[in-house]
Amino acid sequence: YGDHRDLHSFPTRRSSDLWHKGISGAVYSWQVGFFSAAVFAIFLIRKTTRFGFHFTAKDFFTVTRYSSRIAASELFTFLNYRLDIFLVGFFLNATAVGYYTVAVVIAETLWFLSSSIASVLLPNFSGAMKIQAQKLLNKAFAAVLWITVVMLAFLFMIDRFVLAAAFGSDFLPSLEPLRFLYPGVLLLSLYKIVSSYIASRGKAGVIMKIAFVGLAVNFGLNLLLIPAYGIAGAAAASSVAYGIIFLGGMLWLATRDTVPIRSLFYLSSGDLKELHRAIMFHLIRFRSSRKKL
Numbered sequence: 001y002g003d004h005r006d007l008h009s010f011p012t013r014r015s016s017d018l019w020h021k022g023i024s025g026a027v028y029s030w031q032v033g034f035f036s037a038a039v040f041a042i043f044l045i046r047k048t049t050r051f052g053f054h055f056t057a058k059d060f061f062t063v064t065r066y067s068s069r070i071a072a073s074e075l076f077t078f079l080n081y082r083l084d085i086f087l088v089g090f091f092l093n094a095t096a097v098g099y100y101t102v103a104v105v106i107a108e109t110l111w112f113l114s115s116s117i118a119s120v121l122l123p124n125f126s127g128a129m130k131i132q133a134q135k136l137l138n139k140a141f142a143a144v145l146w147i148t149v150v151m152l153a154f155l156f157m158i159d160r161f162v163l164a165a166a167f168g169s170d171f172l173p174s175l176e177p178l179r180f181l182y183p184g185v186l187l188l189s190l191y192k193i194v195s196s197y198i199a200s201r202g203k204a205g206v207i208m209k210i211a212f213v214g215l216a217v218n219f220g221l222n223l224l225l226i227p228a229y230g231i232a233g234a235a236a237a238s239s240v241a242y243g244i245i246f247l248g249g250m251l252w253l254a255t256r257d258t259v260p261i262r263s264l265f266y267l268s269s270g271d272l273k274e275l276h277r278a279i280m281f282h283l284i285r286f287r288s289s290r291k292k293l
Contacts, residue, residue, distance in 0.1 A: 010052035063236055069204035075210035080218050080241060081108070084226075084234040087219075091226045100231040102171050103178035105186050106162065110151055114144050118196035125200030134259055137197045139274075141190060141264040148189045152182050175179035177235035184239030187246035194249035 085104065089097045125133045155162070159178055163171050165289055195207050218241035223231030253259040 014067060020285060032153060048281075049079040053071065054117055060274075066202075069208045070199075073204065073211045074188045076208065078214045080154040080215050080238075080245070083215070084219055084222050084238050086202050087226055088231055088234050092230060096231050097175045099171060100177055101180060101234065103174040103231070106155075106174075106178055107181040107278065108161070110148060110155070110185050111189060111192070113151075114146060114192040117144060122196045122200055122210070125197050133197065133200065134257075137193065137259065139267070142267045144189055144193055145186075145265065146267070147288050148186055156182065177231045180232055180235035181239055184235075184242035187239075188242040190244070191246045191249045194246075198249065198252060199259065203252075203256075206256075209251075210245055210248035211250060214241045217241045217244045228247055 018070055027280055080106075085097060085101060088100050121136065124136060128136060156179070160172065160175055163174055163178075167174070194209075198206050218237055221237035221240055225237045227233075229236070250261060254261050
């Protein structure tokens with residue numbers, strides 16, 4: 001009985017230990033969280049898929065060639081997200097890094113919607129014929145566009161209050177860079193949908209090149225704007241870089257995949273009704289799940 005009681009109390013005691021370890025505890029918690037999520041994902045996949053370790057040399061090189069481009073684009077994208085923070089620390093000071101990091105964290109919460117939709121759409125894009133995939137792209141792009149616009153407008157009205165309530169009035173200097181990030185957040189939200197479509201067409205190299213160009217623009221503008229304008233300059237540089245990335249994706253759609261660009265920016269009455277039904281369906285499911293709890 002004593003061993004059984006210790007086993008159940010271990011997670012609580014371990015969490016308490018991590019809580020008192022400061023930054024290192026936060027890092028350990030982050031690692032445990034991702035590891036647990038990976039294990040749980042494998043457990044779910046095993047229900048429908050049998051894992052195997054047999055593959056041919058052709059399969060290996062095909063997967064490696066494709067995944068290496070994805071890995072490179074992910075690295076460039078990560079640097080696009082975080083390079084400005086490193087450069088703020090290099091040109092300014094730790095206080096500026098703190099202010100700017102808070103602005104970035106708040107701005108990037110708006111990407112949860114587009115990132116989730118892009119992940120869900122990738123297999124749907126891949127399994128559809130070109131015309132069907134383009135129709136799905138039109139609906140997803142327009143929906144993410146207008147929902148993100150509404151979220152940004154709402155956040156713009158309350159961002160000062162959010163900063164003061166969540167971090168204290170001492171962090172109000174984060175407000176200016178936060179607002180400079182809004183245009184870039186919107187454009188990159190749309191690019192996430194576009195990049196999912198491009199990846200589904202087997203064009204990982206295109207995504208890699210676009211991400212590299214965005215990184216180069218981001219780096220150059222940060223070198224120019226941070227010394228002159230501080231953290232507001234860093235935010236402006238990021239927004240411009242995100243805009244370049246968005247334009248690169250749109251250029252590929254228009255020239256290589258012949259997607260009618262104008263059709264991406266509006267929802268038909270039928271699309272609006274379908275979106276309304278989907279929202280109501282998920283609201284009803286959410287309410288029913290809460291009642292069960």
